[in-house]
Amino acid sequence: MQRSSPTAKFRLTASAIASHFKHRCDRLFRWNAVATAHRGKPGIGWNVPRRAREHSRPGIALLMAAGDEFEIGRVQALEAEISALSPAPGIEQRIHYAIQPDRGRQRVAPLPLPDALALLRQPSVPRFIAQIEIDLGPHPAIAAQFLQMFGLDPDAIELGVSRPDLLEVLPPDESHPHRRLRVWDFKGSQVARHEHFIQVAFYTMLLEAVLSCSDVTGYAVDTEHGVVESRAERTTFDLAPYRLALADFLRNRVPALLALPAADAHFHVHEGCVLCEYMDECRSRADAADDLSRIPYITSESKRHLLAAGYRSRRDLVPLDPATRQEEIERLRSLSHDLSTNVARYIAAAQALDDGEPRVLEKHTFQMPWYEDVRVVLCAEQDAVTGTCFALGIKTYEGWDAAANRPLGQEHVFIAQEKGDEVSILLPFLQTLNRLLERVHQENASIRAQAPESDPQVSAAEAQVAAAQAELDAFRARHEADLRRRTPQGDALRAQREALRQRVEAAKRAAKDARTNFFKAQRRAQKRLHFYLYDTLDALVLKSLIERHLFDTEPPELLAELGNLVRLFPPESVLPDADTFRTIPATVVVQMLRALVALPVPYGYDLRSVSEIYQPESGGFQFRTPYGFSWEHSNQIAFERIHDVWNGTEFRYQQRGTARVLTPSDILQEIDKAVRAKLRATDSVVRRLKADLGPKGQLLLRKEPFQLYTAGDPLQVQMFEALRIFTALEVSLAELEVKRVHTLPVSDRVASFVCIHGLRAETDTLGADGTIWFRFDPAASDTKFEPGDFNLVLTPADEPAILLSDIDGELFNSSSRWRYAPYKVKLVAYDLHSSPPRVQLAPDN
Numbered sequence: 140m141q142r143s144s145p146t147a148k149f150r151l152t153a154s155a156i157a158s159h160f161k162h163r164c165d166r167l168f169r170w171n172a173v174a175t176a177h178r179g180k181p182g183i184g185w186n187v188p189r190r191a192r193e194h195s196r197p198g199i200a201l202l203m204a205a206g207d208e209f210e211i212g213r214v215q216a217l218e219a220e221i222s223a224l225s226p227a228p229g230i231e232q233r234i235h236y237a238i239q240p241d242r243g244r245q246r247v248a249p250l251p252l253p254d255a256l257a258l259l260r261q262p263s264v265p266r267f268i269a270q271i272e273i274d275l276g277p278h279p280a281i282a283a284q285f286l287q288m289f290g291l292d293p294d295a296i297e298l299g300v301s302r303p304d305l306l307e308v309l310p311p312d313e314s315h316p317h318r319r320l321r322v323w324d325f326k327g328s329q330v331a332r333h334e335h336f337i338q339v340a341f342y343t344m345l346l347e348a349v350l351s352c353s354d355v356t357g358y359a360v361d362t363e364h365g366v367v368e369s370r371a372e373r374t375t376f377d378l379a380p381y382r383l384a385l386a387d388f389l390r391n392r393v394p395a396l397l398a399l400p401a402a403d404a405h406f407h408v409h410e411g412c413v414l415c416e417y418m419d420e421c422r423s424r425a426d427a428a429d430d431l432s433r434i435p436y437i438t439s440e441s442k443r444h445l446l447a448a449g450y451r452s453r454r455d456l457v458p459l460d461p462a463t464r465q466e467e468i469e470r471l472r473s474l475s476h477d478l479s480t481n482v483a484r485y486i487a488a489a490q491a492l493d494d495g496e497p498r499v500l501e502k503h504t505f506q507m508p509w510y511e512d513v514r515v516v517l518c519a520e521q522d523a524v525t526g527t528c529f530a531l532g533i534k535t536y537e538g539w540d541a542a543a544n545r546p547l548g549q550e551h552v553f554i555a556q557e558k559g560d561e562v563s564i565l566l567p568f569l570q571t572l573n574r575l576l577e578r579v580h581q582e583n584a585s586i587r588a589q590a591p592e593s594d595p596q597v598s599a600a601e602a603q604v605a606a607a608q609a610e611l612d613a614f615r616a617r618h619e620a621d622l623r624r625r626t627p628q629g630d631a632l633r634a635q636r637e638a639l640r641q642r643v644e645a646a647k648r649a650a651k652d653a654r655t656n657f658f659k660a661q662r663r664a665q666k667r668l669h670f671y672l673y674d675t676l677d678a679l680v681l682k683s684l685i686e687r688h689l690f691d692t693e694p695p696e697l698l699a700e701l702g703n704l705v706r707l708f709p710p711e712s713v714l715p716d717a718d719t720f721r722t723i724p725a726t727v728v729v730q731m732l733r734a735l736v737a738l739p740v741p742y743g744y745d746l747r748s749v750s751e752i753y754q755p756e757s758g759g760f761q762f763r764t765p766y767g768f769s770w771e772h773s774n775q776i777a778f779e780r781i782h783d784v785w786n787g788t789e790f791r792y793q794q795r796g797t798a799r800v801l802t803p804s805d806i807l808q809e810i811d812k813a814v815r816a817k818l819r820a821t822d823s824v825v826r827r828l829k830a831d832l833g834p835k836g837q838l839l840l841r842k843e844p845f846q847l848y849t850a851g852d853p854l855q856v857q858m859f860e861a862l863r864i865f866t867a868l869e870v871s872l873a874e875l876e877v878k879r880v881h882t883l884p885v886s887d888r889v890a891s892f893v894c895i896h897g898l899r900a901e902t903d904t905l906g907a908d909g910t911i912w913f914r915f916d917p918a919a920s921d922t923k924f925e926p927g928d929f930n931l932v933l934t935p936a937d938e939p940a941i942l943l944s945d946i947d948g949e950l951f952n953s954s955s956r957w958r959y960a961p962y963k964v965k966l967v968a969y970d971l972h973s974s975p976p977r978v979q980l981a982p983d984n
C-alpha cells in the first residue's frame with residue numbers, strides 16, 4: 140500500500156463544482172476533489188475509487204465526440220456570423236482558435252494562459268479567444284489569492300485547470316470605461332441549465348484573480364452577463380445570482396465537505412445518477428450496505444432525516460407496521476414535508492424489497508382509467524448525441540378476437556435509417572396514429588348517428604304509445620256525449636276512459652325508458668381510447684420531436700398530420716357532460732407505479748426490472764434485449780446501436796463465450812425487436828396495474844367515448860396553420876397540466892405546494908371586513924400562494940371530483956369558467972406564528 144504524499148491537496152475544478160450543483164451530491168464533490176494520483180491511498184484519497192476508465196456506457200465516448208463536434212461547429216458558425224460585422228476600434232471581428240486532433244477526435248486546441256494574455260496586450264485584439272487554458276499551477280500566488288478570497292486554505296487546496304470555451308472582448312461604452320471580457324461556454328445539451336451558469340460564474344471569478352495579478356491593463360471581467368450556447372439556443376444571462384451562490388458555496392460549504400472522510404460524505408443513489416461516472420461503484424456500495432437509497436424514489440432529504448433519526452438502512456424501516464408502531468411512524472411524519480406525505484410508501488417499499496411481494500398502496504388516481512376499449516401504447520427513443528428521435532413505436536389493443544383466439548391489435552415500429560432523419564419516421568408514425576384515431580372517431584360517430592327509432596325496442600314501445608293513444612281517441616269519439624252525462628253509465632264510461640288514459644301514460648313511460656336505454660346502450664357501444672407511455676422521457680422526446688417539425692414546409696403532408704393532433708386536444712369542448720373525466724388523454728405508467736404501488740425493485744422502477752416481477756396473471760411480457768440494445772436502469776433503447784447503423788459499422792459482442800457480429804441490417808432488426816419488446820412490456824405492466832387497482836376503486840379516471848374535434852376549417856396559409864396548431868397545443872398542454880395537478884390526491888398537491896388543506900373555519904360567518912379566518916394543517920405552511928392572490932378556490936377535501944368537474948369544467952372551454960364562481964376566494968393574510976397556522980380568506984365572486 141502506498142501512502143499519498145503528506146502534501147496531497149484537494150483539487151478544485153470548475154467541472155467538479157458544476158457537477159455538485161447538478162447532482163447535489165456531497166460524495167461526488169468529495170471524490171472529485173481528489174486527483175487520480177491520490178485515490179485509494181491513505182490520506183485524502185482513502186475510500187475514493189479510481190476513475191472508471193470506460194464510463195458505464197460506451198455511448199459516453201460518442202457523446203464526448205459529439206460535444207467536440209458541436210463546439211467546433213458553433214465556433215465556425217460564430218466566426219461566419221461576426222465576419223460581416225464592422226470592426227470596433229482595436230477589436231478585429233474574428234475568433235482566435237485552432238483545431239487539433241486528439242485521440243481520434245477533432246477539438247478546439249487549448250490556448251495557454253500566457254499566450255492569451257499576450258494577445259490581450261496587443262494593440263488590436265480578436266473579438267473572441269477560444270479555449271483559454273487557465274492553469275494556475277505555475278502561478279501559485281494567483282491561486283492563493285483566489286482561494287483566500289473565500290477563506291480556503293491554499294496549503295490544502297489547489298485549483299485544477301479551467302478552460303472557458305470563449306472569451307469575448309467587448310468595447311468600452313458609457314457605463315464601462317474599460318474593455319470587458321465576457322465568458323461564453325458551449326454545452327451540447329438541448330438547453331442551458333443552472334450548473335452551466337455556475338460554471339461560467341466560476342470562470343469569471345478566476346479570470347478576475349488572473350487579471351488583477353497580471354500586467355494586462357485596460358480590461359475588466361464582465362461580471363454582469365455570461366453566455367451559454369446550447370443546441371437549442373444562445374442564452375445571455377445575469378451572472379449576479381450565480382456568482383453569489385458560488386461564493387456562498389466556496390466560503391460556507393466547501394470547507395465542511397472537504398473536512399469529511401470520503402466514506403462519510405452524504406450520497407443518495409437515485410434516477411439522476413444514471414450518467415454519473417460513479418454509478419456502478421455507488422450502487423454496489425449501496426447494495427452491500429442495504430442503503431436507504433435502495434428504497435425507490437426516496438428523496439435525499441428524507442434519507443438524511445431518517446439517518447439522523449437512527450434509521451441506518453433500508454432494513455430498519457421494515458418492522459414499522461402501522462398497526463403496532465403508529466406512534467413511531469407519526470414521529471417520522473413530523474420530520475419533514477416529504478416524510479409527512481410519503482413515509483407509508485417508503486415503509487411499504489422497504490418491506491417489498493424484504494420479501495419480494497409487491498404491495499398496493501392506499502391511494503387513488505384520476506390519471507389512469509380502469510377500462511378503455513382501445514389501448515394505445517407509445518414509445519419514443521432518443522439519440523442523445525444528435526438530440527433527435529431515432530425510433531418510434533405504437534402498439535394498440537382493441538379487445539380479444541374470439542374467432543382467432545388472440546388479442547385484437549397491431550404493432551408498428553419506425554426507425555430513422557439516416558442520421559438525424561426523424562421526419563422519415565414522424566410522418567408515417569403520425570399517419571398510422573391518425574388513421575387509428577379517425578377510424579375510432581368514425582365508428583363512434585356512426586353509432587351516435589343511429590336514430591333511436593331504428594331500435595326495435597324503441598319502435599315497439601312507440602307503437603304501443605300510438606296504439607294506446609288511438610284506442611283512447613276512438614273511445615272518446617265513440618262516447619263523446621255519454622261521457623258528459625252525470626249518470627251511472629257516464630261514471631262507468633269515465634272510469635274506462637281513465638283506464639285507457641293510464642295505459643297511454645304507461646306506454647309513454649315505457650317508450651321513454653326504451654329511449655333512455657337506447658342512448659345508454661349507444662353510449663356504451665362507443666369506444667373509449669387511452670394512451671400509455673412507460674416513461675416521462677418518452678413523452679418528452681415525442682413532444683420535442685413534434686415541436687421541432689411544426690414549422691417544416693416539407694413534406695407538405697406533415698402539417699396536415701400534425702393538425703390532427705390538435706383534434707385530440709380541442710380548443711373548445713365538444714362534449715356535453717363535463718362531469719366525467721375524459722380529459723386526461725395519456726398516462727405515464729412509471730408515475731402510476733410510483734404513486735400507487737410498492738415494488739421489490741430498488742432505486743427506481745425501470746421497465747426491465749418491473750416487467751420481470753410485476754406481470755398480469757396471464758400473457759405477461761418482460762423487457763429484454765440482446766446485449767448492447769438497452770442498458771441497465773434506462774428505459775430507452777441504446778442510441779449507440781443506431782450510430783452503428785448510421786455509420787455502416789458492425790456491432791461485435793460476446794454472448795456466452797461466443798463472438799457475435801451484427802451487420803447494420805441485423806442491428807436494425809434488433810432495434811425493431813427491442814422497440815416491440817418495450818411496447819409489449821409496458822402493456823403487460825399496465826394490465827397488472829389495472830388488475831390490482833381497478834377492482835379496489837383506485838383508478839378513478841372515467842373516459843368518455845372517443846371523438847376528435849372537427850369544427851373549424853384549417854387555415855390555408857401554412858405558417859398561420861402551424862401557428863394555430865402550435866398555440867392550440869401550448870394552451871392544451873397548459874390546461875392539461877392544471878388538470879393533472881387537480882387529479883393528484885390532496886397530500887400530493889400539498890407536497891407540490893399548490894394546496895392548503897385541513898382548513899377549519901374559526902367562525903361560522905364572515906367578519907365585519909368580509910373575511911373569515913381558517914386554521915390549517917402546518918404541513919401546508921410552505922404553499923406558494925401569497926396574500927393578495929385571487930382566483931383561488933375553496934373545495935371540500937372529501938369531494939375531489941368537484942375540482943375536475945365544477946372548477947375545471949369542460950377542458951379548453953373558457954366560457955364554462957363562470958361555474959366556479961361560488962368556490963372562488965381571495966387570500967388576504969397568513970398568521971404562521973399561531974399553532975396551528977391560520978389563513979384569512981375572502982369570497983371572490
Ligand code: SF4
Nearest residue numbers: 164407412415418421
Ligand atoms: S452515482 Fe449518484 S450517489 Fe454516487 S457519486 Fe454519483 S451522484 Fe453521487
